Amino acid sequence: xxxxxxxxxxxxxxxxxxxxxxxxxxxxxxxxxxxxxxxxxxxxxxxxxxxxxxxxxxxxxxxxxxxxxxxxxxxxxxxxxxxxxxxxxxxxxxxxxxxxxxxxxxxxxxxxxxxxxxxxxxxxxxxxxxxxxxxxxxxxxxxxxxxxxxxxxxxxxxxxxxxxxxxxxxxxxxxxxxxxxxxxxxxxxxxxxxxxxxxxxxxxxxxxxxxxxxxxxxxxxxxxxxxxxxxxxxxxxxxxxxxxxxxxxxxxxxxxxxxxxxxxxxxxxxxxxxxxxxxxxxxxxxxxxxxxxxxxxxxxxxxxxxxxxxxxxxxxxxxxxxxxxxxxxxxxxxxxxxxxxxxxxxxxxxxxxxxxxxxxxxxxxxxxxxxxxxxxxxxxxxxxxxxxxxxxxxxxxxxxxxxxxxxxxxxxxxxxxxxxxxxxxxxxxxxxxxxxxxxxxxxxxxxxxxxxxxxxxxxxxxxxxxxxxxxxxxxxxxxxxxxxxxxxxxxxxxxxxxxxxxx
Numbered sequence: 001x002x003x004x005x006x007x008x009x010x011x012x013x014x015x016x017x018x019x020x021x022x023x024x025x026x027x028x029x030x031x032x033x034x035x036x037x038x039x040x041x042x043x044x045x046x047x048x049x050x051x052x053x054x055x056x057x058x059x060x061x062x063x064x065x066x067x068x069x070x071x072x073x074x075x076x077x078x079x080x081x082x083x084x085x086x087x088x089x090x091x092x093x094x095x096x097x098x099x100x101x102x103x104x105x106x107x108x109x110x111x112x113x114x115x116x117x118x119x120x121x122x123x124x125x126x127x128x129x130x131x132x133x134x135x136x137x138x139x140x141x142x143x144x145x146x147x148x149x150x151x152x153x154x155x156x157x158x159x160x161x162x163x164x165x166x167x168x169x170x171x172x173x174x175x176x177x178x179x180x181x182x183x184x185x186x187x188x189x190x191x192x193x194x195x196x197x198x199x200x201x202x203x204x205x206x207x208x209x210x211x212x213x214x215x216x217x218x219x220x221x222x223x224x225x226x227x228x229x230x231x232x233x234x235x236x237x238x239x240x241x242x243x244x245x246x247x248x249x250x251x252x253x254x255x256x257x258x259x260x261x262x263x264x265x266x267x268x269x270x271x272x273x274x275x276x277x278x279x280x281x282x283x284x285x286x287x288x289x290x291x292x293x294x295x296x297x298x299x300x301x302x303x304x305x306x307x308x309x310x311x312x313x314x315x316x317x318x319x320x321x322x323x324x325x326x327x328x329x330x331x332x333x334x335x336x337x338x339x340x341x342x343x344x345x346x347x348x349x350x351x352x353x354x355x356x357x358x359x360x361x362x363x364x365x366x367x368x369x370x371x372x373x374x375x376x377x378x379x380x381x382x383x384x385x386x387x388x389x390x391x392x393x394x395x396x397x398x399x400x401x402x403x404x405x406x407x408x409x410x411x412x413x414x415x416x417x418x419x420x421x422x423x424x425x426x427x428x429x430x431x432x433x434x435x436x437x438x439x440x441x442x443x444x445x446x447x448x449x450x451x452x453x454x455x456x457x458x459x460x461x462x463x464x465x466x467x468x469x470x471x472x473x474x475x476x477x478x479x480x481x482x483x484x485x486x487x488x489x490x491x492x493x494x495x496x497x498x499x500x501x502x503x
Contacts, residue, residue: 031196032189039185043178050177054170059138061093062151066163069098070155097121097148097164099129106130109162111145119145129162140167147171206237206244210251217255222262229259277332280325287325290318327466330387331440334473340381344500347376347385347418348410354389355408361394364402370409378418378497384474385497391467392422392493400426417480418497429486437484438472441465471495 069092092098092112099109099121106126110118121129122144132139132152141150147167154160216231232238233252239245294315297303303311348371359367378385389408396406409421429437471493475482480497 027200028193028197031200032193035189035192039181039189043181043185046181047174047178051170051174054173058149058165058167058170062138062149062163062165065092065096065165066151066153066161068092069163070153070161093165095145095166095168097143097145097150097162099126099162101130101152101160101162102158104130132162134160206248209234209237210244210248213251222258229255229262231255277329277336280328280332283325284322284329287318287322291315291322294318324466327470330384330470331466331473334470334477340384340477342379342381344377345380345382345385347378347380347420347497348372349375350382350386351389351408351410351420354386354393357390358393358397358406362397362402365397365400366403366405368405368407370407370411372410372412376410376412376418377500378478379500380478380497381474385478388471388474388495389420391471392495395467395493396422396424396426396491400424412499413496416499418499419494420497421492421494423490423492425489426491428488428491429484431486434484434486438468438482440469 094112094114096112097110098112099106101107106121106129109121109126109129111121113119125143125145128141128143129150129152132141132150134152134154136151136153138149138151141148141164143164145166148164149167150162150164152160152162210233213231213233217229220229220231222229232255233248237244238248238252240249294311298308298311298315351371352369355367355369358365393406393408396404400406404424404426406422406424409419409423411419411421413419472482475495475497478497480495482493482495484491484493486492
């Protein structure tokens, strides 16, 4: 019987655990991003502060060096050539640049080397010095000897003294600061990242336990049958006083509701199945009586042609009702899981006999067989397996027009199981109905029509919508499966059954 809607299982999947992992990852990434931003801001501020401090310090040293180079206490006696050389000033450090500019010419210029000798300026260096503003403001320039901080001061004697100090010391200090900060920051980030990961992992551990509960529930077969939904979140993680506890408490409430719904569904299914079984069993007696009395009346009473026709109609409908009742009883037994009468069955011979019967019923169809060279045996209930084949073949016969070719094939698959296919070249099953062909009482008036409605046999026989459902139930009870593939011009039902070991 059709079952009530149930929670669809998602086998092997967790709806919470991936989210927990992603949440933990996002938290770690956000924390690391914030730390990187903070370290970057602190680094930039430190670099700017150090650069400003070193620049001020260098400017003070430059101002002092310029003062030492300018000797206003000794006016020239023989012109400017008699003035002392700025490089000869005391207290000048190695690398200091001194130059005198007079009448647009650079003289007495050079770099102070480590051995107190002079290193001359290049022509490009002199051009740079001549272009300096004489406003006593320090500026940075690139000379042949490297980066320099320069200052040009006009003296009282009409000349200009240029003093410069190398920026290498400042740049070296800033570079050391940068690398020190980078290594310290990276080490701190690694330590903080590890500590944060451990802390977040401990914090998220209750959510992982909720994920495990959800995963276990998702793997339960909740779509049919009796379900024992005893999985719950432990009390330690279902305390509404905490955030995670609120989620655990809500999950437990949801599971309680689902468990109650599943129990109600199971009770309803049990009552429906019991009703169908009881009703079908009770209907067998009056139907048997109707058929018996009908047959007796046909043999003992004289009827007009219309009366005989009506009586035949009553007998046909009672036989059809009997078939429907037997189908319902069979489904009820299968639902209850009654044991099968298993024995070794020659599947090849059973297919030959069933197809032969169908040839007699529908000689207008083309019936083909594709059989293996050796018999293929299965462990099955012979009568039920015969009914499976009858239902599949009659389904092809009823829903296709005369002239249709129906091919029944028997083979052994690569895994050793027995495979039976029933293929026809009829109109096919509508795509929207393919997924529902095995449902109970599933009927599609437009399904596989073509010219089947023009077939008198098909129209008179009708369909209860239980044939393919019985096929599926019997095959699954035998540990096999059945599937269908259909397109216009080709419909194939494939059933697989476990073969006898060693056969």
